[in-house]
Amino acid sequence: MRKLIEQLVKFGIVGAIAFIIDVSIMNLLIILAHFNNVLAGAISFLISLAFNYLASMKFVFKHRNDMARWMEMTVFLISSVIGLGINELILWAGTAMLPADAIHSMHSKYVLYSNAAKIVATVVVAIWNFIIRKWLLDAPAPGQPAKEGSLSHRLGAWSLTHRPFGWN
Template sequence: MKKLIEQILKFGVVGIIATVIDFGVLYILSQPLGLDPVLSAGISFCVSLVFNYAASMRYVFTHREDMSRSREFVIFLVLSLIGLAINEAIMAAGVAVLGNSALAVMGTKVLATAIVMVWNFVSRKKWLDAGDAQ
C-alpha cells in the first residue's frame, strides 16, 4: 500500500508540472505571439503530453520489458486522448446543465479534472506499468 501511495503522489507531481507546461505554452503562444487559441491549445497539449509521458514513464511507472517504447508511447497517447474526450464530455454536459458562468465552468472543470486524473492513473497503471515485476 505504501508503494501505491508513493506512486500516486509522484503521479500528482508530474501532473501538476504537465498542467503548468500546458497552460504556460498555451498562454505564450496565444497571447504574446498572437497565435490562434485553438491551435495554441493543440500545440500546448502535445508539448505537455510529451513531458507527461517522459516523466511518468521515468518516475511514476515501471517500463514493461515486454513492450517497445514506441508501443508504450502509442498506448500512452491513446489513453491520454480518451482522457481528453472524457474531459470534453464532462465540460459540455456541465455547461449545458449549469450554464457558462465563471463559477459553473470552473466548478465543472474541477470535477472533470478529478475524474480524468483517476482515469489516467488507473488506465496507465493497468496497461503500462510493470508493477513489482522488476
C-alpha cells in the same frame, strides 16, 4: 502497498505540474486570444500531455521489459485520446448552459466556469490515466515475474515480435 503509495505521490506531483501547464495555457488562450474553452482546452491538454508522458515514464511508471516502446507509446496515446475526449466533454458541459455570447459579454464568468470544469476534468482524467497506465504500462515489482495471462503481458509479448506498419 508502500510502492503503490510512493507511485501515487509521484503521479500526483507529475500531474500537478502538468495541470499547471494545462491550466496556464488554457487561460492564456481564453483570456488573451479569446479562444473557445473547448479548443483552448484541447491545445493545452496536448501540450501538457507531452510533459506528462516524459515525466510519467521517467519518474512514475517503470518500462516493462516484456513490452516494446512502440506499444508503450501506443497504449499511452490511445488512453490519452480517451482522456482528451473526457476532458473536452467536461469542458463543454461546464459552459454549455451559458449564453452563446458569454465569451464577450460575460467573459469573467466564462473563464470561471471553464476553470471549474477544467478542475473536474483533471480529476476524472487523472483517475482514468492512473488506472489504465498502472494496469497496462507499469512493470511488475522488481523480482516479480509478469503475470503470464494478463492483457499487459500478452500485449507486450506480441509487441516484441511484431512491428507497426512493417517497421524493422
